[in-house]
Amino acid sequence: MAKTMTPQKASLGALDPGLARKLLTDMLLIRRFEEKAAEAYALGKVGGFLHLYIGEEAVAVGATSVLRPDDYVISAYREHGHCLAKGSDPKRVMAELFGRRDGLSHGKGGSMHLFDKSVNFLGGHAIVGAHLPVAAGVAFAIKYEERDQVIVCYFGDGAVAQGEFHESLNLAALWKLPVIYLCENNRYAMGTSTERALAQTQIWKFGQTYGIPSEKVDGMDVLAVRDVVARAVERARRDKTPSLIEADTYRFRGHSMRDPAGAVYRTKEEVEHEKERDPIVLFRERALAAGALAEADVRAIEKDVNDRMDEAVAFADASPEPPADWLFTDIYKEG
Amino acid sequence: MAVMTYREALNSALREEMRRDPRVFVIGEEVGLYDGAYKVTQGLLKEFGPKRVVDTPICESGFTGVGIGAAMVGLRPVVEMMTFNFSLVAIDQIVNTAAKLHYMSGGQFSVPLVIRGPGGPAAQLAAQHSQSVETYFYHVPGLKVVRPTTPMDAKGLLKSAIRDDNPVIFIESETLYNVKGEVPDDPEFLIPLGQAIVRREGTDVTVVAYMGMMYRALEAAEELAKDGISVELVDPRTLRPMDTETIIASVRKTHRAVVVEAGAGFAGMGSEIAAFITEQAFDDLDAPVERVTGANAPMPYAKNLEKLKTPTKEKILAAIRRVCNANGS
Numbered sequence: 001m002a003k004t005m006t007p008q009k010a011s012l013g014a015l016d017p018g019l020a021r022k023l024l025t026d027m028l029l030i031r032r033f034e035e036k037a038a039e040a041y042a043l044g045k046v047g048g049f050l051h052l053y054i055g056e057e058a059v060a061v062g063a064t065s066v067l068r069p070d071d072y073v074i075s076a077y078r079e080h081g082h083c084l085a086k087g088s089d090p091k092r093v094m095a096e097l098f099g100r101r102d103g104l105s106h107g108k109g110g111s112m113h114l115f116d117k118s119v120n121f122l123g124g125h126a127i128v129g130a131h132l133p134v135a136a137g138v139a140f141a142i143k144y145e146e147r148d149q150v151i152v153c154y155f156g157d158g159a160v161a162q163g164e165f166h167e168s169l170n171l172a173a174l175w176k177l178p179v180i181y182l183c184e185n186n187r188y189a190m191g192t193s194t195e196r197a198l199a200q201t202q203i204w205k206f207g208q209t210y211g212i213p214s215e216k217v218d219g220m221d222v223l224a225v226r227d228v229v230a231r232a233v234e235r236a237r238r239d240k241t242p243s244l245i246e247a248d249t250y251r252f253r254g255h256s257m258r259d260p261a262g263a264v265y266r267t268k269e270e271v272e273h274e275k276e277r278d279p280i281v282l283f284r285e286r287a288l289a290a291g292a293l294a295e296a297d298v299r300a301i302e303k304d305v306n307d308r309m310d311e312a313v314a315f316a317d318a319s320p321e322p323p324a325d326w327l328f329t330d331i332y333k334e335g
Numbered sequence: 336m337a338v339m340t341y342r343e344a345l346n347s348a349l350r351e352e353m354r355r356d357p358r359v360f361v362i363g364e365e366v367g368l369y370d371g372a373y374k375v376t377q378g379l380l381k382e383f384g385p386k387r388v389v390d391t392p393i394c395e396s397g398f399t400g401v402g403i404g405a406a407m408v409g410l411r412p413v414v415e416m417m418t419f420n421f422s423l424v425a426i427d428q429i430v431n432t433a434a435k436l437h438y439m440s441g442g443q444f445s446v447p448l449v450i451r452g453p454g455g456p457a458a459q460l461a462a463q464h465s466q467s468v469e470t471y472f473y474h475v476p477g478l479k480v481v482r483p484t485t486p487m488d489a490k491g492l493l494k495s496a497i498r499d500d501n502p503v504i505f506i507e508s509e510t511l512y513n514v515k516g517e518v519p520d521d522p523e524f525l526i527p528l529g530q531a532i533v534r535r536e537g538t539d540v541t542v543v544a545y546m547g548m549m550y551r552a553l554e555a556a557e558e559l560a561k562d563g564i565s566v567e568l569v570d571p572r573t574l575r576p577m578d579t580e581t582i583i584a585s586v587r588k589t590h591r592a593v594v595v596e597a598g599a600g601f602a603g604m605g606s607e608i609a610a611f612i613t614e615q616a617f618d619d620l621d622a623p624v625e626r627v628t629g630a631n632a633p634m635p636y637a638k639n640l641e642k643l644k645t646p647t648k649e650k651i652l653a654a655i656r657r658v659c660n661a662n663g664s
Contacts, residue, residue, distance in 0.1 A: 072408070106441035115440035122407060123440065127431050133397045134432060137404020137412075144360070144386065144410060167397030174392070330442035331476050333500040 015223075020283075020292035023065060023222050025301050027057040027280045030081040032309045033090055034253075037080065037097055037111075040313065041257050046097045050111050053081035055252035058279035059184050060085040062225025063152055066233055070120060072142075072151035074135045077112035077126040078184075078251075082154050087119040090308060091315035100319035107322040108330065122151075128189075129155070129162030132181065136168045139177035143240055150178045150236040152229070158189025160203050169244065173210040178236035180229065181207075183246045184219065190255045191265035207244030219247030220277040250274040337520055342512040344486035345375045345451075348493040349413065351522045353383055356411060359497060362389040362398055363415030363452075372417045373453060373512055399425035399450065403433050406448040406502075413497060419454030419468045419506050426471060433502040434477030449496045451505035455482075455546055456597050456645055458510065462633040465641075467598030472504045473575040479503045479528055480574040484549045486516035488572055491526030499528060508546050531578035533585065537567035540659055541585040543608055544595040545570050548646060552595055555651040564659055574604060582608065583615050590621040591658045595646055600628030622658040627651050 034052045041050050053060070056078075064073065064085040075082040083093055088104060096103030097111050104116050105124075112126040122138065125131035135153035142149050159165050160183065172179050183203050187194055194201045207214025213235060217228040225247060232243035252275055254263060287293040339347070353359045360383075365372045367380040367390040380388040391398040395416065402412035416422045422429065433446045457465045473480040479501055483489040489507065496503040518524075534549065535556055544552040549570050556566035569585050571577055586592050592612050594605040605626035612624050627646045634644055655661075 104441065105439060105443070108441050109439045113439040115436075115443050117440070117443040122404075122444070123436070125432065127427055130400065130427055130432055133400020133428065134404035134407070136397070137401035137406070138408050139404075140401050141405040141408045141410045144405070163394075164396055164400065167394040168400070170392065171394070171397055171401060330438045330440075332479075333437055333442070333445040333447075335500070 015292040020287040026061040050257045051078040052253045058222035062222040063229040066230040074122040075154040083114045088116040090312040094312040094316040098316040101322045102319040129159040129164040132168035139179035157185040169210040172242035176240045180232045204246035214244040216246045219249030220279040336517045341486045344490040348490045352497045360387040395424035399428040406446045413449045416452035453509045454506040461636040465634040529576040531581035535568040537565035539565045540591040548595040625654040
């Protein structure tokens with residue numbers, strides 16, 4: 001069991017150009033997607049609550065990059081990034097945010113309830129902490145059927161004070177379930193800092209209580225996230241060992257679009273300071289310095305991502321509203 | 336046909352479904368080693384082993400969530416609530432996750448899950464262990480809610496619930512576990528969810544009741560027969576979806592209706608049944624629909640107060656006489 005007190009840093013070594021391209025593309029895609037979503041929200045095309053993932057991209061992209069396509073991912077309500085990283089079509093994700101019939105959930109779920117069975121993305125759950133036992137259940141089924149998949153369960157620091165966090169860690173440890181609990185500690189549960197919410201702010205330490213491998217990682221370093229999650233995945237796949245990972249990250253935007261930039265719970269100086277850790281800028285510089293990518297590659301990636309996001313918005317805009325009779329479909333599964 | 340207790344009927348339904356489908360497993364507190372707090376799962380651990388009869392620590396929210404997750408990816412869990420009062424600890428999992436996943440995912444995921452255990456008024460168990468919690472569940476689109484009155488229903492409905500692709504809330508009763516009745520031997524004997532049954536035919540008044548209240552209503556009906564009042568008894572069996580057609584057809588025949596429920600009356604099942612009878616069969620009614628319900632108070636411990644809280648045969652008799660205009664006749 002790792003007894004790390006400071007966040008794990010990525011191991012140094014040659015950076016594969018193909019991998020560098022993929023990681024940068026996936027992170028940029030999430031960033032641009034979220035920027036487009038924010039624009040659409042301002043135009044009234046996206047309603048309800050909208051929780052942006054901007055600043056946290058390295059966690060989803062690093063973690064997913066070591067998963068197999070048939071592994072499962074489950075998340076809370078700040079899940080656009082997790083869903084996109086798992087391979088969902090940005091057009092259909094955007095259409096879901098727009099509440100249109102071509103959305104992943106046919107417009108019935110919205111921003112907080114993305115689901116995509118085709119990539120084993122299991123949602124999209126908006127009651128804090130409630131999807132942690134569900135993740136244990138998926139891992140239970142994997143073990144029951146003697147399969148070798150794993151499930152990654154993302155949640156925020158806000159879920160740690162919930163009973164279901166502790167119930168889930170207990171059950172996963174007790175029954176040895178192949179689940180990786182990946183806490184995205186962005187320091188604030190809405191407007192409540194971890195210092196105001198948790199008697200133990202070193203979240204990874206809760207895993208030690210339950211006797212499972214627990215690590216803290218720099219969540220702004222996509223390669224470090226990759227390393228830590230890769231180890232956890234290997235443990236889970238090999239002998240069904242669960243893990244708790246705490247990714248030290250930060251959201252550059254408000255809790256939701258209704259959280260003003262001048263919010264009282266954190267200072268502008270703090271936000272600006274954290275932006276110096278921008279995971280995309282850091283990784284781009286690193287890839288350039290290592291020679292894994294050239295400036296021209298970066299420009300090509302940016303253009304490609306921008307084009308795809310324009311397409312996603314156009315697709316969502318063109319998709320019709322769900323027909324009226326869909327109000328009553330999918331309440332019960334027939335047959 | 337075999338004669339068995341309600342408890343044995345449930346046990347045999349679980350056993351048959353577990354033999355039929357390896358994806359079915361039982362999970363909950365004391366279901367395995369202890370053989371079930373009320374012995375409904377007796378012998379299952381011995382036959383199916385700990386992989387399929389899973390003892391849990393006390394964490395209703397946690398193990399209900401485990402059931403939901405397992406169901407989402409293809410298993411068919413039967414979650415036992417030691418008593419249904421404890422389901423309230425897991426109500427968020429049931430109402431916000433199990434009931435809504437199919438809808439929120441646009442039909443991509445489903446939750447073939449049964450949550451079963453005893454509920455309703457019991458004997459001097461006081462406020463937290465003696466209440467009709469079905470109220471909290473039948474309001475929710477996406478859930479099915481079953482309350483089986485007889486051993487035959489217990490078996491046929493539980494088997495259907497396990498084969499259903501949706502989350503089913505299946506509430507038994509401590510007070511009925513020892514009731515005996517005939518149960519078909521055929522392992523393919525199923526009672527469809529959403530189908531009411533006319534337990535006793537009559538012509539003067541329709542009484543709608545389930546579980547312990549049905550047994551009380553039966554006694555009342557026999558007594559009234561001596562006075563020349565012919566009571567028809569309808570048992571909905573499934574509260575959601577409810578077979579309103581059978582109830583309406585009966586009311587159109589008798590022109591009078593009394594609804595009996597053990598739970599507190601305010602916004603209860605009686606309110607719903609009275610409302611749809613009024614909406615659909617107002618012109619057929621010769622009297623207002625009467626409700627006989629539990630008192631609008633928590634369940635007290637003291638025996639005399641407990642009796643006052645619960646609908647008695649006398650209260651049922653009085654209500655039937657009122658709608659039949661037979662008071663003092």
